[in-house]
Amino acid sequence: MTHFLDAGLGLKPQHYDAALACSTAGLWFEVHPENYMVAGGPRLAWLEAIRSKHPLSLHGVALSLAADTEPDAAHLKRLAELARRVEPALISEHLAWSTWRGAYHPDLLPFPRTTEALARVADNVSRTQDALQQRIAVENPSHYLKLDGHEWSETEFLRELVRRTGCGLLLDVNNVYVSACNMGYSAEEYIDAFPGEAVMEIHLAGHAPDPRLGNTLLVDSHDAPVAPEVWALYERLIRRIGTRPTLIERDDNLPAFDVLLAERDHAAALLRPPVAEAA
């Protein structure tokens, strides 16, 4: 199964009609599968209509791969059913946890990257891939907290995860920028160390300073255009690893569809050789 995917957009309900009407070549859309895990009705009908015109990516937020327990069997079944229905070109999840002991914490929570955690995440990724019969991409999250007890750097943790499970990776360049600022490391070094051959997808998004703490703490807010520094990191990345399906994520402070499409077109232009001028 091969699809021509260059740059895509996160799909928001406000943009359904425009997304359905859009015929830009290489355009694809990404959704959170949790919003479409319903028995039937208009939501599934919308998604299937979009899917009939464009490739889709399912970007999960709730498998809780880094929880110290197996993925919830019912949730995995719902995901597999949705995947059967819409035949996504990509399925991705996060290197984080959210569901724990029956409660869903609607966020992507951090954990110490220990060897113990690596074994657990690898097992969970393998179970997920077995259930879906599809390779998934695992995304690097944004970091805000200084956690004790890390035994692995994130790039080495992900490299080993790929080696053990055969999974792919989703590199969120904005998360790298935000985390590097918050944790005090070099975003360039992180980008250069990331296992490039495993990258199945790239995310680009906007961020914002924390309302109370200002620029000492950046938040992965998805409510603004992609920042120039993030575009620069993106160009650095694709110069090294080549073109990959790239998504513009925007969840809040939503502009008109055409404004997002223009941002997406910028990424598409950078992906097509010869590499276009810098942003």
Added chain:
Amino acid sequence: MIAVGALARFQDDFARALLAQDDAASPALATLTAQPAFAIYRNSVMKSSIDALQANYPAVSRIVGEEWLRAAAAIYARDALPGLPMLLQYGADFADFLARFEPAAELTYLPGVARLDRLWTEAHVAASEDALLPTAAQQLASGNFFRARLQPHAATRWAWFADAPIYTIWSRNRSDDAVDGDIDWRGEGALLTRPQDSVQWRALDHAGCVFLDNCAAGGTLADAAQAALEVEPDADLGRLMANLLEAGAFSRLDMNT
């Protein structure tokens, strides 16, 4: 070397600290909760849960105002985070919560309004199937009406509220073009259906609600009609049937089985 199970212990502590109002509750994570950044996770978990409740209960929110709703939702969420990641379905028992929520004690109609918001969600996400066309009435007339059975559509929802005009209050606050005017304070019922994949609603009297209860329980039309007439002896069953069929309330007619 960290002992086996360290990840689970970390997650237990972290989950507790997310909801704790007092950092002393999680001494194991003192170095984390002391960081200003920990508030990002706390705020995000609460905000997403509260946003979901506000989105799922729009008529309640419109009646009490956003600030009141979000304050009540925060109390609800702290006690019961989503059990499932499908946030569209979060807050199934929010109406029950409101019924025992002291600050809402004087708004006696609020739990009923919340119940209709919830029924809207249930109708919205229910399985898809074709609705029985109004022309089914002709088929009914030609067969043995009383032994026939009507199956409510998967998306059809109904509720009778004996004590208050919940349907009028809800429908006036569910859409943007809400009308004002006096409300006749009496019991009311509501019917929600999803013809053409879009949830619609109309008033339904007590007889109609009882009729549907019987149909859903597998009763014959004779059973359903009798039950309806018991609660409303003057009920016009012909008009009721026409009304229900026109709304797309049924998916299947089984004659004579």
